[in-house]
Amino acid sequence: MNTFERLWANGAFRYGATVLALVLVMGVLAPFLGTVDPAVMDYNNINRAAGHTGSFTLVDGSQVAHAFWLGTDNFGRDLYSRVVYGARVSLLVALCTAFLALLAGGAVGMLAGYFRSADLVLMRLMDGLMAIPAILLAIALVAALGASITTVVVAIAIPEIPRVSRLVRSLVLTLREEPFVEAARALATPAPVILLRHILPNALAPLLVQGTFVAASAVLLEAILSFLGLGLPAEIPTWGNIMAEGRTQFSQYPGNVLYPALFLVPTVLALNLLGDGLRDVLDPKFSKR
Numbered sequence: 001m002n003t004f005e006r007l008w009a010n011g012a013f014r015y016g017a018t019v020l021a022l023v024l025v026m027g028v029l030a031p032f033l034g035t036v037d038p039a040v041m042d043y044n045n046i047n048r049a050a051g052h053t054g055s056f057t058l059v060d061g062s063q064v065a066h067a068f069w070l071g072t073d074n075f076g077r078d079l080y081s082r083v084v085y086g087a088r089v090s091l092l093v094a095l096c097t098a099f100l101a102l103l104a105g106g107a108v109g110m111l112a113g114y115f116r117s118a119d120l121v122l123m124r125l126m127d128g129l130m131a132i133p134a135i136l137l138a139i140a141l142v143a144a145l146g147a148s149i150t151t152v153v154v155a156i157a158i159p160e161i162p163r164v165s166r167l168v169r170s171l172v173l174t175l176r177e178e179p180f181v182e183a184a185r186a187l188a189t190p191a192p193v194i195l196l197r198h199i200l201p202n203a204l205a206p207l208l209v210q211g212t213f214v215a216a217s218a219v220l221l222e223a224i225l226s227f228l229g230l231g232l233p234a235e236i237p238t239w240g241n242i243m244a245e246g247r248t249q250f251s252q253y254p255g256n257v258l259y260p261a262l263f264l265v266p267t268v269l270a271l272n273l274l275g276d277g278l279r280d281v282l283d284p285k286f287s288k289r
Contacts, residue, residue, distance in 0.1 A: 006281050013277025016212075019270035023263070027087035034081035036066065038237045042076040047253050050079075070259045073242070074249055082237040083260050089149070089238045090219050090267065096153045097218035098211040101160035106207060108161065109168025110195050114176055123169065126162035134159035138221055142230045152231055156221045160214045167210055171203045205282040212275030216268050223264055239264045 007013045026033060042057040048071045056066035056078070070079040112122040129137075134156075141155035175181060176199070184194050225231035226240025227247075234241055239260040246256025 007277060010277040010280055012273040016270040016274030016277060019266050023087050023267050024091060026084055027091045030085045030088050034084045036078050036081050038077060038082040038085045039235060045072050045076045047074055048072040050255055071255055073245055073256050079259055082242055083263055085237045086239045086242060086260060089236060090222060093153055093222045094215035094218045097157045098215040100153060100157040101164050101214045102207055102211050105161040105164025106168050109165040110172050113169040113172025114195060126165050130162040135224060138225060139230055142225060147231060147233055149232060152222055152225060156218045164210055167206060168203060171206060172199055175199045175202055209275050209279045212271050216271035219268050
């Protein structure tokens with residue numbers, strides 16, 4: 001059985017991959033799946049119940065027959081369209097954060113693990129970052145730099161860098177003592193070549209697993225920042241922004257908070273289960289079990 005067949009046979013990976021594929025399709029096809037512009041406000045349709053059918057006023061003032069599948073918010077915007085478009089932002093933040101954290105954390109971890117002279121300085125810096133709670137560091141960075149997708153990605157990625165670097169460092173400390181690395185050093189192979197050609201390929205599987213957990217954390221942290229009003233601007237439809245705007249009327253219209261949450265929770269769970277499935281198959285210790 002090849003690697004993909006073993007992955008698909010794993011229940012956690014299968015569930016995670018299926019849910020993420022659906023969310024990805026929803027995000028990519030948001031302009032086609034969304035029924036109206038998620039930013040258009042129609043004050044004649046404020047806080048409509050899910051399933052309401054009526055007319056919707058477009059930007060040009062014309063009215064069209066419209067079915068509000070998930071109802072509307074307190075500004076008369078279609079909740080279904082906003083939730084669908086919110087998937088794009090969550091996936092974009094997750095992918096960019098994971099890429100940035102793996103790139104920076106991987107570089108720091110390889111340098112610290114291979115060069116003993118750099119280990120002490122780099123890892124003490126990472127320990128200092130880990131001492132600051134991730135959510136507080138993200139809030140401080142967003143408040144200082146301003147709200148934008150770039151700022152949110154950087155603010156979420158920085159707390160994840162120490163975790164990635166410690167993982168990569170531990171892998172490099174083991175790999176640098178392997179015979180194939182010692183043979184490369186004996187042949188006077190430059191250190192960058194050893195790191196990129198011999199050590200990095202053997203660390204890719206654990207890095208891929210860690211990347212899924214970073215992505216899950218990024219989706220959740222972005223929603224928390226937006227819910228607190230410190231994430232992306234309010235005009236950008238994100239699951240956190242939708243829940244933040246609906247919390248003031250939660251007792252009367254709980255759907256404004258619950259509907260985006262029903263998409264957020266399975267997405268975070270799917271990313272975590274995808275990581276568990278990858279670890280079970282790609283990690284020799286777990287695959288033997």
